[in-house]
Each structure stands twice: as structure tokens, then as C-alpha cells.
Amino acid sequence: MGRTLLKRVGELAAVLLIVSFGTFMLVSLLPNDPAVTILGEGREPAEYAEVREDLGLNDPLPVRYLDWLGSAATGDLGETVVPPYTDVLDRIAAALPVSVELAVLGMGMALLFSIPLAMWSAYRAGGRVDRVISAGAFGVLSVPSFLAGLLIIMVFANQLGWFPRAQWVRISESLGDNLYHAFLPALVIALAETALFTRILRNDLITTLQEDFILAAKAKGMSARHIMLSDALRPSSFSMITLLGISLGRLIGSTVIVEYLFALPGMGSLVIGAANTGDFTMVQGAVLVIAVIYVLTNLLIDLSYGVLDPRIRRAHV
Secondary structure, rough: HHHHHHHHHHHHHHHHHHHHHOOOOOOOOOOOOOOHHHOOOOOOOOHHHHHHHHHOOOOOOHHHHHHHHHHHHHHOOOOOOOOOEEEEEHHHHHHHHHHHHHHHHHHHHHHHHHHHHHHHHOOOOOOHHHHHHHHHHHHHHHHOOHHHHHHHHHHHHOOOOOOOOOOOOOOOOOOHHHHHHHHHHHHHHHHHHHHHHHHHHHHHHHOOOOOHHHHHHHHHHHHHHHHHHHHHHHHOOOOHHHHHEEEEEEEEHHOHHHHHHHHHOOOHHHHHHHHHHHOOHHHHHHHHHHHHHHHHHHHHHHHHHHHOOHHHHOEEE
């Protein structure tokens, strides 16, 4: 198991190197001149040359990448090149909790909704309830997230006035107010994920319910609740757990639409704003942090397989 873990860590470290190099290269190809971004237009050529020299932009690309990577490994992601000039890591530290909270709450709500729906649907496969749940999941997946967000805002924020439209309260200020303001954005995220999780788990449960050990449990007179919760759910959850890890890492950096609709200061808004203003240090740092979270999340998902199925643990012993 230890050798397997070291192998996975080595593979994920290689992935991070590839992602960081690819991001660095793409950002380097941006047409914006960082010196012009910092000083503005209309300055003397010598002033622009001095800024490029200070930023190391005259060095060869591999040298610049290694310098940046070495600094990043020590936690130094540099400073923004667009006013207000602040430390990149400080800006990320302020935006990251917003996106992480939205992703975690959205995934939690999706699991809370999808697991009972999938179990109910699979146990009555082909019945009326199964057809209704499957049709509902397909319908939700057919609605774009921005449209679902607008509809939710119109109903719950504008017409009913139950929730705020564009405010954010951090957990450090008030946990209750934070959850109150985060509910609608998390609900928008949860809708599509609920439909996806429900369909995947339902299909896996239907397959598991045909296995011999399930038929034996039924023959012993086990209750349907015991069979579904104790016998069928765990071996049927591999696909959903894998998708959960992928979705969680993806959502942390891709909640741009939700953050835009609700005017939230998360990572999506931070990266888009930095790209629009030519703040290349911010883009590089933010993408690297998102990639690290994504890789670590998938490592935890891989390790969870051994908890879900002891056969996997024994295979690595």
C-alpha cells in the first residue's frame, strides 16, 4: 500500500509540473506587455525596458519558469502587476475559501438529494417512480446552469425575497449569515450535480442488485432498507465517488457563472479579472493553486477506494 501511495504521489507531482509549465507557457504568449500594464501607455522606452529587466522578462523562458517554480515551491507566488499591488497568495487566500465553500456545499447538497433518489429509483427500476426521477434528472441536465441560476434568483430572491441576490458574509464574521447567503449559489451548483449523481448511482445500483450476494441477502429475508444501505450502496458508489472528486476539483475553479450571477469574490472571478487586465502573475498563481487542490482531491478519492472495498486493500498488500 505504501509503494502504491508513493507511486500515485509521484504521478500527481508530474501532473502538477506539466500543468504549471503549460500555464506558464500560455500566459507568456499573452499579447499584453506587462511593462505597459504596470506603467501605462506613453512612457519612455527606457522605462519599459527597466521594468522588463526587474521582472526578469528578458531572461530565457526556461530560466523564468524555473525561477517562478522555485519561488512557488516555497510559497512565494509573487506580486500582482496591476493595481492595487498586493501579494498574489494573499489575494488567493481571500478568494479561495469562497469557491471551496460553494463547491463543498453544492456537492454536499447534491449527495443529500441524489443518494436517496438513486436508491429509490434503482429499487423500483422500470416503475413509475423510476421513470419520473429519470425524466426529472434528464430535464435538469438539459437546463444550462446560468439559466437555472437566473430562474432561482427570480423566484427566491426577487419575487419571494427569501434570500439575498448579491451579498457575501464570511464564516469568520457570522456562520449563520454565511450559510444564509451561500444557500442559493450552492443550490445552483447542486442541481446539475444532483441529476448527474442520481443517474450514475442508479445505474450502478441496478447492476449491483443483480449480484449473487444481494440475491442471497434477499433469500435470507433481509429488509429492503438493510440490503440497499448495507449491501448494495458501498460497492455501487465507486463511479459516483470518482465523479465527486473530479467535480469538486473542477468546481473550485469553474464557478465563474455562479460567482458572476451572485457577485461573489471567488477564484473564478479572480482568474477572469486577472486575465482581462493582463495580470499574468495572478493567473499563474491561481491556476497552480487550483491544480494542486484538484490533484490532492483525486489522490484522496483514490485512497478512499480501499475503504469502500476491502478487496482493493488486499490487492495492494
